[in-house]
Amino acid sequence: MHEFDDHDSIILCQSCDLAVRKRALPSSARALCPRCHTALYDSPYCSINGMLALCVAALIIFIPANLLPVLEIHFLGSVRTTTVLQAAVTVWAEGYWVVGLAVMVAAVIAPGLLILSIMAQVVIVKLKLHNSFWQRTYTTLLKNHGLISQMTMLEIYVISFLVSAFQLSDFSDVYFGMGTFSFTMLFIIILFLQREYNLEHMWSYVDA
């Protein structure tokens, strides 16, 4: 493995394979590929304690966000409410399981896994769990982080509350429930969590 030592200052652009010499960056700056402008790297820093706090907050708000009613309609004296989880299950029960599954993954499962995954990573780093079981778990979590984070679509769901409310207001009275508030809070917390999280930094704990 000794031949790598010379190469550690070189990085390759993931989009166009250009070889670029890596230099230290001032904080809050990121290096762009000079040829195709793909982001190459940024200053790898993230606060482990900050992320742990955000994970706990996200986990607490996750439950009301998925179980409290998000929208309520009043139509000719009858009232209907729904939750994020119930909406996905209803579509599935109607026989459209592909749609139900897509909604469930993007709005419930992926965000939940994302919080748990980051929390587990943070705990492993913080408690310095070095035995092979924890190291294997850590590597597996990092390998799947990109996929889980790509499947988390809370920002889109928040917009869909608005779109649904306006569409339904055409023939009924529409009210937002506490679920909408909780879900929006969950979105904001996860947004901060993802800003704080740096995958390359988390990988660097494996190198050491």
Place this chain on the structure above:
Amino acid sequence: MPSTPITPSNEHIVDSTKQTANTDNEAKTEVLPHIQGKKIGLCLCPVCRKLNVTSNSHCRRCFSQLSSRNYASIQQSWALLVTATILLVVANIYPITLLTNRGVVTNDTIFSGISHLVKTGMFPIAIIVFTASILVPWLKIFGLATYLTAISFNLPISKRKLMVGFHIIEWIGRWSMLDLFVISLTVALVNMGQLLDAKPAPAATAFALVILLTQLAAKVLDTRLLWDRLENTNDTN
């Protein structure tokens, strides 16, 4: 297997400090000549992006399988894209929701839903739904098709513009999910029997598959192939 380490001479490696950019001020500098990682026997791990020598078969950090280029990815991407296009046509023709209002059943396609929003004067919402349900999926398919054609047939299109377009496609592609979220909320809320009832219709499944397939088509594609193949032509843009 012993690998021959190729030590690149310093002047051939582009210095990245000239390209550092603050997020609000993105400086762009032209630096030549360009060297591909493939030429100097290096490649990135597809999973963890650690730098590896190409002659090794597995990543030294996460033990994933390494490959300098994924040539099959063009065909995989084409196949996914063609299937997605067919399904998108289906999703646009067939009804996506079934609405019963006081005994009267109406089939709504994606397009009729939007024109209804325009008629009732909800322009901002109409624009959001139009962007997420029609503009984004078609843009994604045309964009990816252009990208794949440029690689497959060596078209002299600016590589930099293609790459920027590709990043935009990757980012906006997810927004098509908006329509599915709205459908799920509507179907769960509007269930008052003959009086007022909304149900999903076949185009919803087709639309869900379009999102899945187009996201996959962009994900499997090895974008480095674009920069290899057009290298021979004098297109440095």
